Amino acid sequence: MKFGKRKDALPKVYSLEHAVYLKRQRRKNIIITLSRVGLLLIFLLLWELLARFDVIDSFISSSPTRMFNCFIDLVKGGELGKHIGVTLWETVVSFFLATTVGTLTAIILWWFEGVRKVLEPYIVILNALPKIALGPIIIIWMGTDGPAIITMALAISLFITILSTLSGFMSVEKSKLMLMQTLGANKWQILTKLVLPSNIPNIIDALKINVGLCWVGTIMGEYLVSHAGLGYLIIYGGQIFKLDLVMTSTVILCILAGIMYYLVALLQKAVSKKFNID
Amino acid sequence: MNAILQMQKVGLTYHTPKNETLAVTDLSFDCYDGELLGIVGPSGCGKTTILSLMSGILTPSQGEVLICGEKANCQSGLTGYMLQKDELLPWRTIMSNVLLGLEIKKCKTAQKIEYAQSLLQKYNLYDFKDFYPHQLSGGMKQRVALIRTLVLEPKLLLLDEPFSALDFQTRLNVVEDVYSIIKSEGKSAVFVTHDISEAISLCDRVIVLTQRPSRVKDIIDLSPLKDYTPLKRRELPVFSEYFDKIWSNLQTTKEKNDEIRKT
Numbered sequence: 001m002k003f004g005k006r007k008d009a010l011p012k013v014y015s016l017e018h019a020v021y022l023k024r025q026r027r028k029n030i031i032i033t034l035s036r037v038g039l040l041l042i043f044l045l046l047w048e049l050l051a052r053f054d055v056i057d058s059f060i061s062s063s064p065t066r067m068f069n070c071f072i073d074l075v076k077g078g079e080l081g082k083h084i085g086v087t088l089w090e091t092v093v094s095f096f097l098a099t100t101v102g103t104l105t106a107i108i109l110w111w112f113e114g115v116r117k118v119l120e121p122y123i124v125i126l127n128a129l130p131k132i133a134l135g136p137i138i139i140i141w142m143g144t145d146g147p148a149i150i151t152m153a154l155a156i157s158l159f160i161t162i163l164s165t166l167s168g169f170m171s172v173e174k175s176k177l178m179l180m181q182t183l184g185a186n187k188w189q190i191l192t193k194l195v196l197p198s199n200i201p202n203i204i205d206a207l208k209i210n211v212g213l214c215w216v217g218t219i220m221g222e223y224l225v226s227h228a229g230l231g232y233l234i235i236y237g238g239q240i241f242k243l244d245l246v247m248t249s250t251v252i253l254c255i256l257a258g259i260m261y262y263l264v265a266l267l268q269k270a271v272s273k274k275f276n277i278d
Numbered sequence: 279m280n281a282i283l284q285m286q287k288v289g290l291t292y293h294t295p296k297n298e299t300l301a302v303t304d305l306s307f308d309c310y311d312g313e314l315l316g317i318v319g320p321s322g323c324g325k326t327t328i329l330s331l332m333s334g335i336l337t338p339s340q341g342e343v344l345i346c347g348e349k350a351n352c353q354s355g356l357t358g359y360m361l362q363k364d365e366l367l368p369w370r371t372i373m374s375n376v377l378l379g380l381e382i383k384k385c386k387t388a389q390k391i392e393y394a395q396s397l398l399q400k401y402n403l404y405d406f407k408d409f410y411p412h413q414l415s416g417g418m419k420q421r422v423a424l425i426r427t428l429v430l431e432p433k434l435l436l437l438d439e440p441f442s443a444l445d446f447q448t449r450l451n452v453v454e455d456v457y458s459i460i461k462s463e464g465k466s467a468v469f470v471t472h473d474i475s476e477a478i479s480l481c482d483r484v485i486v487l488t489q490r491p492s493r494v495k496d497i498i499d500l501s502p503l504k505d506y507t508p509l510k511r512r513e514l515p516v517f518s519e520y521f522d523k524i525w526s527n528l529q530t531t532k533e534k535n536d537e538i539r540k541t
Contacts, residue, residue: 183382197369
């Protein structure tokens with residue numbers, strides 16, 4: 001009997017060589033983290049100094065302190081919460097809609113071969129279409145508020161979700177399908193016991209892509225039509241030539257998108273652990 | 279002796295938009311209760327097709343496949359199919375992989391679970407029941423796959439080159455294991471392979487097939503070897519005689535085929 005692959009067979013006391021190796025690894029990680037933070041600090045410092053000494057025109061390029069002041073003003077004005085709330089709401093709703101509707105559609109297309117064959121070219125074309133071209137139609141049909149923006153974000157993220165999830169469903173190993181058949185599984189059992197579990201990594205990858213796409217869609221939607229939101233702040237700042245506002249909103253957007261991506265990554269970690277995916 | 283499996287003039291044609299291919303034709307043989315029946319043939323002769331017919335995944339174009347007198351049907355649970363690779367689901371533990379078939383058949387009773395546990399115990403896998411497949415060696419995984427099949431208590435096991443994915447040393451051991459498992463559980467089995475020596479070391483009778491469309495070329499009785507285990511059989515002087523017999527059988531089908539191609 002082989003025990004070589006058991007995890008708990010690892011020795012608990014390390015050799016000196018291994019301790020040195022671990023130490024070196026740890027140091028490497030610390031240097032990488034410090035460099036990351038340092039890069040940002042140097043960038044901000046340079047930006048600030050160049051603006052202070054009038055090497056660059058801070059009216060056009062803004063500067064970290066100006067952005068900070070702008071941020072304080074926004075907070076004091078009580079507007080910022082509303083704008084962030086609106087954008088976040090639109091993004092999160094479109095993210096959930098794109099994911100659930102996309103996955104459900106992929107399941108339906110997987111189940112019914114005829115429907116899949118009929119609809120596939122349409123989905124491919126809709127996916128290839130530059131969604132911004134739908135702007136006028138969306139405004140006329142959906143109005144100039146949240147629903148229009150969510151529709152835009154959906155238009156951008158839905159089709160790619162369907163296509164990537166479906167291709168994952170279709171590429172389940174033939175031999176595993178045969179196993180299910182030999183065990184006498186029906187279609188529902190094949191779906192729930194084989195296709196869905198084996199596609200969890202795929203679906204999570206689709207989520208990660210969707211986070212990005214839904215932000216693109218929401219901001220694009222807000223550029224087209226909106227009365228509030230970070231996209232609105234950016235376009236408004238641009239129109240009145242207030243670069244401080246544009247830059248500040250962009251930075252806030254960066255942070256929010258980063259947090260949302262991080263949350264999905266956390267979900268991925270938890271799910272991978274549960275389903276024992278490497 | 280009782281025939282568990284009856285193949286009666288079975289034929290199968292595959293249809294694709296470009297072509298129709300006669301894969302097997304006029305195939306008639308039986309597999310008796312408690313027998314290990316080997317099927318050997320040149321590669322591409324439709325061995326997997328024959329097993330699919332027996333398991334009921336495919337329906338024959340001509341003739342009939344009868345399991346215990348009933349028409350083969352993949353819902354019946356009379357056959358248990360063991361594939362080339364173990365095909366364990368990586369997100370399930372060993373125990374839950376073993377219980378997969380019971381879940382699908384909706385008969386995961388306490389009694390059956392106990393049976394599954396006893397099988398794992400018997401074949402030295404119980405300590406690993408909460409492990410995941412990637413933590414086990416290839417030979418162990420193949421044994422788990424066999425237990426997953428046995429838990430459903432099939433009347434007839436269908437083995438599709440179940441050792442071909444293993445390295446040589448593991449393979450000899452697993453053949454030995456599988457042989458003793460099948461014999462001690464008193465199962466009948468059809469074992470398909472292109473490896474002649476594996477067929478001789480494992481089976482009670484070997485059917486040699488011709489090239490596509492496959493027919494029965496010869497049936498070789500190995501009952502004189504029945505008291506020897508696979509590894510012991512390999513040491514017997516008659517082993518090479520049987521080997522030569524099957525080998526020449528396969529060669530003649532090949533030559534005939536080459537001639538047909540030339541003309």
